[in-house]
Amino acid sequence: MIRSFFSLKWLYRLSSPKLFYSISGKAIPWLLSVSVALLTLGLFWGLLVAPPDARQGDSFRIIYIHVPSSFLALAGYYFMAVAGAVGLVWRTKLSFWFMKSAASIGASMTFLALFTGAIWGRPSWGTYWVWDARVTSMLILLFLYLGVMAMIRAFDNKEYGQKNGAILALVGTVNVPIIYKSVDWWHTLHQPATLKLTSESTIHIDMLQPLLVMILGFYLFYALTICLFLRAEILYHEQATSWVKDLCARRQEKSG
Amino acid sequence: MRMQFASLYELIDMDGHGVFVWTAVSVSLLIFLILVLLPILSHSRILRNIELAMETEARSLRNADVKK
Amino acid sequence: MIHPLRKQRMQWICLILISASVATALIAYMLRQNANFFYTPSQIVIGQAPLGVSLRAGGEVVVGSLKRAQQSLAIEFLVSDGSHSVKVKYEGILPDLFSEGQSTVVTGKIDDQNTLHAVQVLAKHDENYTPPEIAEMYENQGI
Secondary structure, three states: OHHHHHOOHHHHHHOOHHHHHHHHHHHHHHHHHHHHHHHHHHHHHHHHHOOOEOOOEHHHHHHHHHHHHHHHHHHHHHHHHHHHHHHHHHOOHHHHHHHHHHHHHHHHHHHHHHHHHHHHHHHHOOOOOOOOHHHHHHHHHHHHHHHHHHHHHOOOOHHHHHHHHHHHHHHHOOHHHHHHHHHHHOOOOOOOOOOOOOOOOOEOHHHHHHHHHHHHHHHHHHHHHHHHHHHHHHHHHOOOOHHHHHHHHHHHHHHO | OOOOOOOHHHHHHHHHOHHHHHHHHHHHHHHHHHHHHHHHHHHHHHHHHHHHHHHHHHHHHHHHHHHO | OOOHHHHHHHHHHHHHHHHHHHHHHHHHHHOOOOOOOOEOHHHHHHOOOOOOOOEEEEEEEOOOOOEEOOOOOEEEEEEEOOOOEEEEEEEOOOOOOOOOOOEEEEEEEEOOOOEEEEEEEEEEOOOOEOOHHHHHHHHHHOO
8 A cells, every 4th residue: 555655656547637637527616615715714814804014004914915826936836847847757748738737827826926016015115116136036937937838839749849848847946946045145125034934933923824824725726726727728638539528428418 | 803994994995005905905816716717718618619529520420321 | 666768857857957056056156246136334335335326225224313304305314234324315205114223225326425315215124024012012021
């Protein structure tokens, strides 16, 4: 049992498009309801119940979107790059489609992080935009995501585009630790990290709790959108296979 | 749990920061909506296309049978 | 055992990651000063910052140094990093969070008296988030 877990055979089986399609189909209603519930709770808690910040007042509440979307923008880049690497090594179709889905979602998350950051910058810093190391490296992340998206679609030979996209995704991973450490390595206008892995977070517990709810909600929402994007991708690429035709035939029978 | 805002006006205004907070929230909700709807729409479009193709195929097969 | 072809592909991926990291590390090393958003007052006093060109300085607004003009929006204050300070002159709108004892980043040119004539003043806030009552409590305790 344990040995079969480590032999990664289970992962290999899950990389079968048909199996993933049916499992994700069952997971979607759960992911949707739990993530919507968490996001609603987190927003309500963060916007209405959490105390304002002593210095920034209510503008600080943008943190409840800004920080979770930044987390997913960075983590999502690793998800995308790892999927690309798996695709390059094992040539599993599903991992390339995962990479393609993660690129679109990650780009949206990065845009959201930049947008909410700009909106927050106006009342706190006094400007929407600065070219400091954190903000600029985050903008580079957006262009890396867009570059991967474009690379996947740029070639008539799909396999060629996917491989190139995966290589670009892998090269771009160096930017992620730079974004993360930029506020410590250089003088920036952006403040250092509030949530820390190794030491205590510098945010009051009453403000921290809704933030953690939002982060969890964002992660589940991310999983939900990955499932949704990936299912469309699977259906598109597998439309000539017998299992998709069986699926459609059964659907037609049901609808009459 | 205690609410931070006594009235709806205070909640919308947020001490003058409401414009920023609510813009950030509404744009986020818009993007989330797009992220959910876009794949669902393309999923159902692809399904429809496959089913259309299957019907056309079935019809042409039937026609071929009739000609024989 | 892992297939030799896959092992070879993994080695290629490692090579991609290593070379990208080395290239980025070299670029970062080259940019180590230029990537800083602002100069510290110490750097300016020592003379590491260029005179007469637009640059940014960042530090804490020294408590008690803020002087406002009677008739106009003109102000002057000292920006300090703990060891040195630079005088800043500015005329215009200040961000809400700008105040004495808080961090700021100013953009402008430095004259030969080490005075910075600012065209933009931004507020820099830290990574701490505290409810007002707790902040007041700390203040009363003198922390």
